[in-house]
Amino acid sequence: MHVIQVNGTLYCHYEQKVRPYIDLIDSLRSLGVDQDLPLPSIAVIGDQSSGKSSVLEALSGVSLPRGSGIVTRCPLELKMKKIRAGEPWKGKLKYRDNEMDLNEPHSVEQEIVKAQNIMAGTGSSISSELISLKIESSEVPDLTLIDLPGIARVAVGNQPKDIGERIKGLIQTFIKKQETINLVVVPSNVDIATTEALKMAKEFDPTGQRTLGILTKPDLIDKGNEENIVDIVRNLVIELKKGYMIVKCRGQQDIKKKLSLEEAIQNERVFFEQHSYFSPLLDDMKATIPLLAEKLTNELVEHISESLPSLQKQIEVKLQETNTELKKYGKPVPEEDEEKLTFLVELQSYYDIISSIIKGEEKSQDQESKIFNQVREKFENWKRCLDSISLNLEVGDLDMKNSIKKNRGKELPGFINYSTFEKFMKEHIEKAEAPSIQLLFAICLIEDILKKESHEAEKMLYSQFNMERIIFSQDVIYSKVLSTLKSKPRLPQDADVSVMKDHLNTYFEIASDRLANQIPLIILYHTVNQFGTELQKQILQLIQGDKNVNELLSENKDVAEKRNRLSKRLERLSEAQEQLNKFSV
Incomplete structure (x- = not known):
C-alpha cells in the first residue's frame, strides 16, 4: 500500500x-x-x-x-x-x-x-x-x-x-x-x-x-x-x-x-x-x-x-525540582494502628532517655543502652549505605567507557579526563543525599515534634552535600589512599576505565569517611543537644494528653496527596530519564 x-x-x-x-x-x-x-x-x-x-x-x-x-x-x-x-x-x-x-x-x-x-x-x-x-x-x-x-x-x-x-x-x-x-x-x-x-x-x-x-x-x-x-x-x-x-x-x-x-x-x-x-x-x-x-x-x-x-535536559531539571519539593514533605506517618502504637512506645523510650540527659539523672544502663543502640543501629545502616554506593563504582564499565570516549580530548590512554571524573563522582555522592535525609527523619520519629530543629538539621545536611560536590581532598591524604588502592590485586580491564576507577574509588573512600561521621554528628547535635528541653516538654504533652493515637499521628490530607503526586511524578520521570539514557547510548 x-x-x-x-x-x-x-x-x-x-x-x-x-x-x-x-x-x-x-x-x-x-x-x-x-x-x-x-x-x-x-x-x-x-x-x-x-x-x-x-x-x-x-x-x-x-x-x-x-x-x-x-x-x-x-x-x-x-x-x-x-x-x-x-x-x-x-x-x-x-x-x-x-x-x-x-x-x-x-x-x-x-x-x-x-x-x-x-x-x-x-x-x-x-x-x-x-x-x-x-x-x-x-x-x-x-x-x-x-x-x-x-x-x-x-x-x-x-x-x-x-x-x-x-x-x-x-x-x-x-x-x-x-x-x-x-x-x-x-x-x-x-x-x-x-x-x-x-x-x-x-x-x-x-x-x-x-x-x-x-x-x-x-x-x-x-x-x-x-x-x-x-x-x-x-x-x-x-x-x-x-x-x-x-x-x-x-x-x-x-x-x-x-x-x-x-x-x-x-x-x-x-x-x-x-x-x-x-x-x-x-x-x-x-x-x-x-x-x-x-x-x-x-x-x-x-x-x-x-x-x-x-x-x-528538561527531564533532568524537572527531576531535581521534584526531588527537592518532595523532601519538604518528609516521610509519611504510619497508617496501621499497630505501627502507630509502636511509634509511641519508641517515643516514650526516647522521652525517658532525653529526660535523664537533661536533668543529669542517672538512668539504668540497660535503658540508656537500649535507646542508643537503636540510634547506633541506624547510623550503622547509614555506613552500610555508603559502602553499597562504593561497591556500585565497580559496575557500569560500558557507561564509563562511553563517557570517557565521548569527552576525551588529547589525553593518551591511562590519563583521566577531569570532567568525566567529576561527573561520575558527583553522581555517586548525590546517591547518598536522599538516604541521609531519611536517616534524619528516622531518628526524629515524628516530624512535627522536631519541626524547627529537624529543619535546621536538614539544611545542614544539604549544605554538607553541596560542599561535597565541590570535590576536594588534601593532596597528602589523597596520594596515600590512592597508593594503597593501587597496591591491591585487580582483574585486567580497559586502561582508561581502570585508571578512572582508581581515582573514583580513592576519592569516594575519602568522602565516605567524612560523611560516615559528619552526618550522624549533624543529626545528634540537633535532635539531642539543641532540642532536648523542648522535645521533653512536647513528648510529655503528647503522652500524657487525652488525644488518641490516630489524632496524634494523623497528617493533613492535602499534604499526603501532594506527597503522593510528587512521588508518582518522581517515579515516571526517573523511568523516562533511564529510557532516554539507554536510547542515547
Missing part, C-alpha cells in the same frame, strides 16, 4: 532508524510524562467537514467516527506500527482505566464511539481526556498522530452554546507547544485563507516553522480554480515551512458503495495521474496518501531527533 516496503534488509534498516524514535516517545507518553513536560507530537486539526477523518482513515486503514457535526469529541492518540507482511492485524484501545484488544479493523469505529460517550457523554459535548488507539499492520506507516475535534463555528442542535470556544481552547493546549507539529487539514473547495484551522495554526506558529498543510477533496474544486490550488500546494500563496500536500480520500458515496481503502488508494493515484493540473504534483512528491504517510513519518522522526537533547 505505502511506498516503504517491509521485507528484507530495507525493512531491518527501517526498523533500526525509524521505529525506535517513535517507540521512545510513545513509551514516554504511556508513562504519563506529557503531564509534566511537552513531548514531540503531530496534532491534526481542521474545520468541521474538512475531510480530517477521511485522511486519518486512509493512513490507518480503519474506519473512524464520521458524520455531520462533531464526530471527534475527545483527543484521539492514533499510534500506527508497521509490521512485516503476513503478520496478523492487531488493535488496542485504551481510555481511563479501560483497555481492550481489537482483532478486526471494522470494530474500531464502534468502540471509539463507546469510549467518547463514556468520557464526553452521549450528547454533542467534548472532553479533554485522551483515547489511545494502537494499530499494528503491514498496511500502515510508522507514525503517531493526535486527532483533535473539528472546529465548529456556531453551535447547532443540542450542542453547548460555547462549543466553538471550548474546542478552540482544547486545540490550543496542543498546538501552542513548540514540540508540536501542526497538521492542518483544509478542503480544496473553500478559500484557504478563511479556514479557522489555518488561522489558529498561524496564531501559534506565525512563521509556519512547524505547520504542514493538507488539502483534501480535489475532485470538488470549481472548474477553472485548479491552477490556484496547485499554487497553494507549491507553497506560493500562504507560505508554510513544511509546505503542503494534496490527497483524495473516500467520499460518502464511496463508503456507501463499500469501496475498500486499498481501492480508494488506487483510485486516488489514477485521479492525480489523469488530471493535467495535478499530475506534476506526483513528481514533486506532493500528492497521494502513501507519499503523505512517508513525509509524516520522516517529519516526526526528524522532529523527535532534534527535540531529544532539550527533552533530556
Whole structure:
C-alpha cells in the first residue's frame, strides 16, 4: 500500500532508524510524562467537514467516527506500527482505566464511539481526556498522530452554546507547544485563507516553522480554480515551512458503495495521474496518501531527533525540582494502628532517655543502652549505605567507557579526563543525599515534634552535600589512599576505565569517611543537644494528653496527596530519564 516496503534488509534498516524514535516517545507518553513536560507530537486539526477523518482513515486503514457535526469529541492518540507482511492485524484501545484488544479493523469505529460517550457523554459535548488507539499492520506507516475535534463555528442542535470556544481552547493546549507539529487539514473547495484551522495554526506558529498543510477533496474544486490550488500546494500563496500536500480520500458515496481503502488508494493515484493540473504534483512528491504517510513519518522522526537533547535536559531539571519539593514533605506517618502504637512506645523510650540527659539523672544502663543502640543501629545502616554506593563504582564499565570516549580530548590512554571524573563522582555522592535525609527523619520519629530543629538539621545536611560536590581532598591524604588502592590485586580491564576507577574509588573512600561521621554528628547535635528541653516538654504533652493515637499521628490530607503526586511524578520521570539514557547510548 505505502511506498516503504517491509521485507528484507530495507525493512531491518527501517526498523533500526525509524521505529525506535517513535517507540521512545510513545513509551514516554504511556508513562504519563506529557503531564509534566511537552513531548514531540503531530496534532491534526481542521474545520468541521474538512475531510480530517477521511485522511486519518486512509493512513490507518480503519474506519473512524464520521458524520455531520462533531464526530471527534475527545483527543484521539492514533499510534500506527508497521509490521512485516503476513503478520496478523492487531488493535488496542485504551481510555481511563479501560483497555481492550481489537482483532478486526471494522470494530474500531464502534468502540471509539463507546469510549467518547463514556468520557464526553452521549450528547454533542467534548472532553479533554485522551483515547489511545494502537494499530499494528503491514498496511500502515510508522507514525503517531493526535486527532483533535473539528472546529465548529456556531453551535447547532443540542450542542453547548460555547462549543466553538471550548474546542478552540482544547486545540490550543496542543498546538501552542513548540514540540508540536501542526497538521492542518483544509478542503480544496473553500478559500484557504478563511479556514479557522489555518488561522489558529498561524496564531501559534506565525512563521509556519512547524505547520504542514493538507488539502483534501480535489475532485470538488470549481472548474477553472485548479491552477490556484496547485499554487497553494507549491507553497506560493500562504507560505508554510513544511509546505503542503494534496490527497483524495473516500467520499460518502464511496463508503456507501463499500469501496475498500486499498481501492480508494488506487483510485486516488489514477485521479492525480489523469488530471493535467495535478499530475506534476506526483513528481514533486506532493500528492497521494502513501507519499503523505512517508513525509509524516520522516517529519516526526526528524522532529523527535532534534527535540531529544532539550527533552533530556528538561527531564533532568524537572527531576531535581521534584526531588527537592518532595523532601519538604518528609516521610509519611504510619497508617496501621499497630505501627502507630509502636511509634509511641519508641517515643516514650526516647522521652525517658532525653529526660535523664537533661536533668543529669542517672538512668539504668540497660535503658540508656537500649535507646542508643537503636540510634547506633541506624547510623550503622547509614555506613552500610555508603559502602553499597562504593561497591556500585565497580559496575557500569560500558557507561564509563562511553563517557570517557565521548569527552576525551588529547589525553593518551591511562590519563583521566577531569570532567568525566567529576561527573561520575558527583553522581555517586548525590546517591547518598536522599538516604541521609531519611536517616534524619528516622531518628526524629515524628516530624512535627522536631519541626524547627529537624529543619535546621536538614539544611545542614544539604549544605554538607553541596560542599561535597565541590570535590576536594588534601593532596597528602589523597596520594596515600590512592597508593594503597593501587597496591591491591585487580582483574585486567580497559586502561582508561581502570585508571578512572582508581581515582573514583580513592576519592569516594575519602568522602565516605567524612560523611560516615559528619552526618550522624549533624543529626545528634540537633535532635539531642539543641532540642532536648523542648522535645521533653512536647513528648510529655503528647503522652500524657487525652488525644488518641490516630489524632496524634494523623497528617493533613492535602499534604499526603501532594506527597503522593510528587512521588508518582518522581517515579515516571526517573523511568523516562533511564529510557532516554539507554536510547542515547
